[in-house]
Amino acid sequence: xxxxxxxxxxxxxxxxxxxxxxxxxxxxxxxxxxxxxxxxxxxxxxxxxxxxxxxxxxxxxxxxxxxxxxxxxxxxxxxxxxxxxxxxxxxxxxxxxxxxxxxxxxxxxxxxxxxxxxxxxxxxxxxxxxxxxxxxxxxxxxxxxxxxxxxxxxxxxxxxxxxxxxxxxxxxxxxxx
Numbered sequence: 001x002x003x004x005x006x007x008x009x010x011x012x013x014x015x016x017x018x019x020x021x022x023x024x025x026x027x028x029x030x031x032x033x034x035x036x037x038x039x040x041x042x043x044x045x046x047x048x049x050x051x052x053x054x055x056x057x058x059x060x061x062x063x064x065x066x067x068x069x070x071x072x073x074x075x076x077x078x079x080x081x082x083x084x085x086x087x088x089x090x091x092x093x094x095x096x097x098x099x100x101x102x103x104x105x106x107x108x109x110x111x112x113x114x115x116x117x118x119x120x121x122x123x124x125x126x127x128x129x130x131x132x133x134x135x136x137x138x139x140x141x142x143x144x145x146x147x148x149x150x151x152x153x154x155x156x157x158x159x160x161x162x163x164x165x166x167x168x169x170x171x172x173x174x175x176x177x
Contacts, residue, residue, distance in 0.1 A: 009047060018048040019076065022116055023061040042067040052076040084173045091177040098139060098164055105129075105136040110172045113144035120146075120153055127157045136162065141175045143168040 008016045024037040045051050045068040052074050053059030059075045062068050092102065100106050107126060111117050119140055126138045140150070140163070147165065154163045169175065 006047065015049045016047055017050045017052060018044050019052045019054065020058050020062060021054050023058050025061055025065065027116070038065050038067045041065070045069060045072055048072065050074055054078050085176055088177050090174055094174055094177070098137075098166065100137050100139075100164075101135075103135060105133055106139065107136065108139040108141060108175060110141040110169075110175055112142050113140065113146040113150060115146055117146075119150055123150060123153050123157065123159070123163065126163070127159060130159065130162060137164065138162060139164045139166055139175065141166040141169055141172050 020041075025034050028034045028037060041051070041062060049072065051062060051068045051072045053062060054075075054077060056075050059073050062073050063070055095102060095106065098106075107129070109117075109119060109122060111119075113119060122140075123138070126136070129136050138159075151165065154160055166175065
């Protein structure tokens with residue numbers, strides 16, 4: 001946004017909208033990343049006509065620190081087409097493709113395999129589920145920089161036979177059911 005905002009200002013009549021997808025201040029573990037994020041928000045807000053959070057929590061955090069003028073902060077929720085969930089016709093085919101039986105409990109997630117998504121926490125929680133349910137499987141749909149680390153965690157927790165990495169999927173909605 002830094003370069004885009006400056007370019008838009010030079011051109012004029014161009015509305016710049018910044019979208020914040022995570023509360024980086026709340027998630028930062030040390031004081032310096034927290035301050036750095038707040039400074040980045042303040043500088044970004046100079047160029048943006050609107051500063052949107054994808055949830056009320058994120059927008060509230062931006063407002064809380066006072067680094068972005070309140071009048072610029074708004075919420076634009078991530079839109080999900082719920083009709084995608086209504087079609088259950090491909091459910092059996094996807095389970096067969098993954099090698100998961102109809103009687104097995106299947107837990108899954110669709111998303112980039114990046115640190116902010118915290119699939120590592122899902123895998124650790126799934127290890128606890130496995131202690132109670134011997135027919136449980138986990139599928140991770142997506143790819144990203146954390147894949148190797150997540151695969152190592154799966155091996156460390158001895159879950160190799162129960163966790164499936166489906167990789168990048170051009171049509172991830174097939175997995176929603």
